[in-house]
Amino acid sequence: xxxxxxxxxxxxxxxxxxxxxxxxxxxxxxxxxxxxxxxxxxxxxxxxxxxxxxxxxxxxxxxxxxxxxxxxxxxxxxxxxxxxxxxxxxxxxxxxxxxxxxxxxxxxxxxxxxxxxxxxxxxxxxxxxxxxxxxxxxxxxxxxxxxxxxxxxxxxxxxxxxxxxxxxxxxxxxxxxxxxxxxxxxxxxxxxxxxxxxxxxxxxxxxxxxxxxxxxxxxxxxxxxxxxxxxxxxxxxxxxxxxxxxxxxxxxxxxxxxxxxxxxxxxxxxxxxxxxxxxx
Amino acid sequence: xxxxxxxxxxxxxxxxxxxxxxxxxxxxxxxxxxxxxxxxxxxxxxxxxxxxxxxxxxxxxxxxxxxxxxxxxxxxxxxxxxxxxxxxxxxxxxxxxxxxxxxxxxxxxxxxxxxxxxxxxxxxxxxxxxxxxxxxxxxxxxxxxxxxxxxxxxxxxxxxxxxxxxxxxxxxxxxxxxxxxxxxxxxxxxxxxxxxxxxxxxxxxxxxxxxxxxxxxxxxxxxxxxxxxxxxxxxxxxxxxxxxxxxxxxxxxxxxxxxxxxxxxxxxxxxxxxxxxxxxxxxxxxxxxxxxxxxxxxxxxxxxxxxxxxxxxxxxxxxxxxxxxxxxxx
Numbered sequence: 001x002x003x004x005x006x007x008x009x010x011x012x013x014x015x016x017x018x019x020x021x022x023x024x025x026x027x028x029x030x031x032x033x034x035x036x037x038x039x040x041x042x043x044x045x046x047x048x049x050x051x052x053x054x055x056x057x058x059x060x061x062x063x064x065x066x067x068x069x070x071x072x073x074x075x076x077x078x079x080x081x082x083x084x085x086x087x088x089x090x091x092x093x094x095x096x097x098x099x100x101x102x103x104x105x106x107x108x109x110x111x112x113x114x115x116x117x118x119x120x121x122x123x124x125x126x127x128x129x130x131x132x133x134x135x136x137x138x139x140x141x142x143x144x145x146x147x148x149x150x151x152x153x154x155x156x157x158x159x160x161x162x163x164x165x166x167x168x169x170x171x172x173x174x175x176x177x178x179x180x181x182x183x184x185x186x187x188x189x190x191x192x193x194x195x196x197x198x199x200x201x202x203x204x205x206x207x208x209x210x211x212x213x214x215x216x217x218x219x220x221x222x223x224x225x226x227x228x229x230x231x232x233x234x235x236x237x238x239x240x241x242x243x244x245x246x247x248x249x250x251x252x253x254x255x256x257x258x259x260x261x262x263x264x265x266x267x268x269x270x271x272x273x274x275x276x277x278x279x280x
Numbered sequence: 281x282x283x284x285x286x287x288x289x290x291x292x293x294x295x296x297x298x299x300x301x302x303x304x305x306x307x308x309x310x311x312x313x314x315x316x317x318x319x320x321x322x323x324x325x326x327x328x329x330x331x332x333x334x335x336x337x338x339x340x341x342x343x344x345x346x347x348x349x350x351x352x353x354x355x356x357x358x359x360x361x362x363x364x365x366x367x368x369x370x371x372x373x374x375x376x377x378x379x380x381x382x383x384x385x386x387x388x389x390x391x392x393x394x395x396x397x398x399x400x401x402x403x404x405x406x407x408x409x410x411x412x413x414x415x416x417x418x419x420x421x422x423x424x425x426x427x428x429x430x431x432x433x434x435x436x437x438x439x440x441x442x443x444x445x446x447x448x449x450x451x452x453x454x455x456x457x458x459x460x461x462x463x464x465x466x467x468x469x470x471x472x473x474x475x476x477x478x479x480x481x482x483x484x485x486x487x488x489x490x491x492x493x494x495x496x497x498x499x500x501x502x503x504x505x506x507x508x509x510x511x512x513x514x515x516x517x518x519x520x521x522x523x524x525x526x527x528x529x530x531x532x533x534x535x536x537x538x539x540x541x542x543x544x545x546x547x548x549x550x551x552x553x554x555x556x557x558x559x560x561x562x563x564x565x566x567x568x569x570x571x572x573x574x575x576x577x578x579x580x581x582x583x584x585x586x587x588x589x590x591x592x593x594x595x596x597x598x599x600x601x602x603x604x605x606x607x608x609x610x
Contacts, residue, residue: 077496079399111499121494125512134508135498186494193498 023050023090025227026071026113026197031085033063033070035078040066041251043085048197048244050090053219053228055242055259057235059279063251064231068199071229072113073099073106089113089196111135114190118202120182122174122189129153129170131185135193152192160188161218180211184218191226198222200230204237216241235275239263247271331585338579340572349579355544357564362576364583366544370461370554371584374536375529377465377550378472383522385469386476390518393477394484395492395506406481413474421538424467429458429539437462437551450548459541462550467535472525479521483514516599523595530588533558557584 024047031044041063048054056064069075070083083100089112090096099109114135122131132153153170157163162184166177174185183203190198200219204212219241222228232238238245239259246256247268255268266272273279341362342349352363389409393402437456441447487510495509511518533556541553542563557580568574 072497074493074497077493107499107501110497115493115497117490117493117497119490121490123491123494123509123512125515134495137504137508189498 024048024088025050025090026229027088027090028067028071029086029088031067031070031083031087033066033075033083034081036080039251041070041248044253046246046253046256048227048229050227051224052244053223053230053242055238055245056229056231056248057233057238057245057274058248059274060233062248064248065201067248068115068201068229068231071099071197071199072115073109074115076106091196111193112196114193114195114198116183116186116190116198116200116203118205120179120186120206122177122182122185124173124175126174127171128166128174128177128185131174132156132188132192135189153188156188156192157185159191159222160184161214161221162188178211180207180214183207183211183215187215187218197227197229200228202231202233205233212237235263247274249274331582334578334582334585338575338582341575341579344572349576350583353544353546355560357568357570357573360570360572362572362579364557364560364576364580366546367555367557367560367580368583368587369546370464370540371530371556371558371587373461373550373554374465374468374540374556375526377462378468378529379522379526381466381469382473382476382525386473386521386525387480387518389473389477390480390484391506391510393481394487395502395510406478409474409477411474412470413478417471417532417534418538420467420471421535424463424535424539428467429463432456432460432463432466433458441551451550454547454549454551456551457541457553459539459553460551461540461547461554464536464540464554464556465550467539468529468532471532471535472529475525475528476521479524480514480518483517483521484510486517487513519595520599523592523598526591526595527588530591531558531584533562537562557581557587 027047028044031041031046032039033041044067046067056067058064066075071087073083075081075083086098086100088096089099089109091112098104099106099113123134126134129150133149136149136152154163154167157166162181165181166185169176174182177185183206187198187200187203204215207215216237219228219230223241223243230238230241242259244256245259245262247254247262247266247270249270255262255266255271257267262271263275266275345352345362349362349364350368351365352361353365354361354363355366356362389405393406397405433456437452437458437460441452441456446452491509491513492505495505500508536556537559540556540559542555542559543553544555545552547554560580561577561584564573565577568577
């Protein structure tokens, strides 16, 4: 679905696994995030390449989720939390914007940078269809007619590889779905608003192996058309789904490299220690 | 004891200690069951006895007046004619006023405390609202007589009737004495407010943070988050809180008796005095000299009880409906 860019069409055709473009869709610069006076991450400068999957790995408490939550200004919704530094979002038209600029509105930022959480978070009172359409209601480019909404919902569900399973019960409650289906529903909900970037915070941590595999396949399919950042504590998952991996430790970015390189010849001894299972 | 020995004992069944211990614990279990069942049965039994007593005592009045007891507006102990329609009407109207005023206020306060208020404001405000429930009914009544009624008579009622021009409608016509269904409804609103707000607050606080974050991550504003994710999730609990408030409003006696004006009359105007079932009983039980009068009061009591039961039944059904069409927790 390379709509308005020819830059990546070659990479798209090849499945996108190893393509690297120069465009950084999202880039943090000296990002430090606090809970109260304690810094959870310090001075993170990390670029996320366009239309690819970037994985963030690291042991529990290393700040990888906090970093992710800074990328769409969710971190600051926690009381006492604040952020220093810049995160530059490069829009499809090439315009670069700092999402932490004074003039930036966090609500507008979140409309362009979608997020999927560790546990599936369907809205329990809404039907499957309404769950997917939930984000459309609050975005200006949302659907004007029920029919248009139906089209968007179908497209999002197809992209999330859920359509075939739910097309006959779109009006039923979303909580009747299995955990894995709920998570794909949340991915569809995030896709429906056509965000520039999607952030996934350990999206398979609460799922069984089969559901995990489906989500990983889905990420693989979306690579090349979406810019995705996925936090995972599962190194094999990072190796399977991402083209680029960043390793966090104790609130700092230790190393970032193409995934294959990071897992086969890491340049930092701490990265090597982690991926060979000496800690974490 | 080795495993082999144990198996032999069970197989032979002639070693006393083990089977005896099993029998002993079964008896204890049965005793527990019976005692707890007896406790549990006490409550429905009490309820049943209450209904039977009210029914028996009220039966002469029901037999004498039939259905007219519920529909007639004449309540004349001297002539021995009893019709409870004004009291039923007043009970329902004052409770509705109370809910109309207290529901948005109570849910609003709860939302403020759960989602908007800074952390250090929350506890004090929540405490103050809860404190409203601790004030005795008669104190509300006293406050109502000396503060609320003058305010209504001199400010609010003329304002509603004349300034806003609502006097043209039947609901706000007629003279403004002060004691009225409006006054009783407003005092009830203050009294049920803490119930609605405390339960709504608990329910809203129980909405998982993940639901709020899911909405925020979609680019929802705070209000869109509250309306789209928080309130739907908490809806059945909020309705439960409103119903609890309604139950209290229907049965509240003292403050209402002091403010409603105690007149057997059905008037569409909220500025007019009226009566409620509870205040009717409270006012007349001491002077009920004839058997029929007493029986009529008992019948009013039974009617109030039945209406409260019906309201609670509807409420249960509502909560169940809401729960069924959605807020099943994921």
